[in-house]
Amino acid sequence: AWKAGEQTVLLRRQLEAMEDGGVVVLAVPATPYRCPPAPYERASLIALYLKAKKPRSKILILDAKDAIPQQRLFENAWKQFYPGMIERIALSEGGRVVSVEPATNTLITDFGNYNAQVANVIPPQKAGRIATLAGAADKTGWCPIEPATFASTLVPNIHVIGDAFIGGAAPKSASAASSEGKACAGIVAALIAGTAPEGPTIEGTCYNTVAPGYAFSMSGNYQPRDDLFGEVVGSGFTSPVHAESGLRKDEADRAQSWFKKITVETFG
Numbered sequence: 001a002w003k004a005g006e007q008t009v010l011l012r013r014q015l016e017a018m019e020d021g022g023v024v025v026l027a028v029p030a031t032p033y034r035c036p037p038a039p040y041e042r043a044s045l046i047a048l049y050l051k052a053k054k055p056r057s058k059i060l061i062l063d064a065k066d067a068i069p070q071q072r073l074f075e076n077a078w079k080q081f082y083p084g085m086i087e088r089i090a091l092s093e094g095g096r097v098v099s100v101e102p103a104t105n106t107l108i109t110d111f112g113n114y115n116a117q118v119a120n121v122i123p124p125q126k127a128g129r130i131a132t133l134a135g136a137a138d139k140t141g142w143c144p145i146e147p148a149t150f151a152s153t154l155v156p157n158i159h160v161i162g163d164a165f166i167g168g169a170a171p172k173s174a175s176a177a178s179s180e181g182k183a184c185a186g187i188v189a190a191l192i193a194g195t196a197p198e199g200p201t202i203e204g205t206c207y208n209t210v211a212p213g214y215a216f217s218m219s220g221n222y223q224p225r226d227d228l229f230g231e232v233v234g235s236g237f238t239s240p241v242h243a244e245s246g247l248r249k250d251e252a253d254r255a256q257s258w259f260k261k262i263t264v265e266t267f268g
């Protein structure tokens, strides 16, 4: 139940069916995976539902990494909106899930077993199957590219955009994928025309809406650096840890506008 579809609908039904006082466990993989802050936004939104409908319930995040994006912003928001509801066990505290027993809803880590009433196991990820079939993915499961042109380094005349490529600092996000699509189209057109393509600049923005009217964000621009993308110096933005509630509300509004804009741009 990571990307939206049948599984996320099932997750919703399981949350609705859960008794008050149940434990919801989210297993988060190591990077790279699509949308690095999204598991923590999801934990927040599940907490919003539980607080209203099943306030004795808890959310346990079993995490395969130590630091998380915008960590202090998430932790402060959890204290403010969902006190005592969300607990996170980091990698160094034994949070990495190594296997799952669906029959008993047990998640197994290197250090102990956790029983869940509802489990959302976000698995380690790789590029889609078509990338492997095309020979464009390497043994990491992701696609190495020449960042100046998005050209696969493994298969001639294939250009890879979006989550599938090995991007360095460029995030696996919809905003970055959209920006890559536009840049790559220009590059392929230039290559066909026999002219020198312009080097790409990718823009990435991620909003985290953790409660109604309360969001924070991070963004940056990325350009080819060595074999990957590096962040353009001075382009990075992250919402301040201490801010007036007006700023969080503005960011929540901007998140909605961003979503409408990218949806229209992508799907018409």
Ligand SMILES: Cc1cc2nc3c(=O)[nH]c(=O)nc-3n(C[C@H](O)[C@H](O)[C@H](O)COP(=O)(O)OP(=O)(O)OC[C@H]3O[C@@H](n4cnc5c(N)ncnc54)[C@H](O)[C@@H]3O)c2cc1C
Residues within 6 Å of the ligand: 002, 003, 004, 034, 035, 038, 128, 129, 130, 161, 162, 163, 164, 172, 173, 174, 175, 176, 177, 205, 206, 207
């Ligand atoms: C819970 C969650 C929250 C997120 N939140 C945000 C956010 O707030 N902001 C943000 O910017 N990003 C967010 N993302 C990340 C964003 O969804 C992805 O980074 C983005 O969708 C990547 O686009 P893509 O085109 O690379 O891959 P995809 O969107 O996965 O598109 C690939 C498409 O290829 C199709 N396909 C696969 N194989 C074939 C084939 N053989 N033939 C034809 N078609 C095929 C698939 O069906 C799919 O439609 C989130 C992701 C998740 C899971």
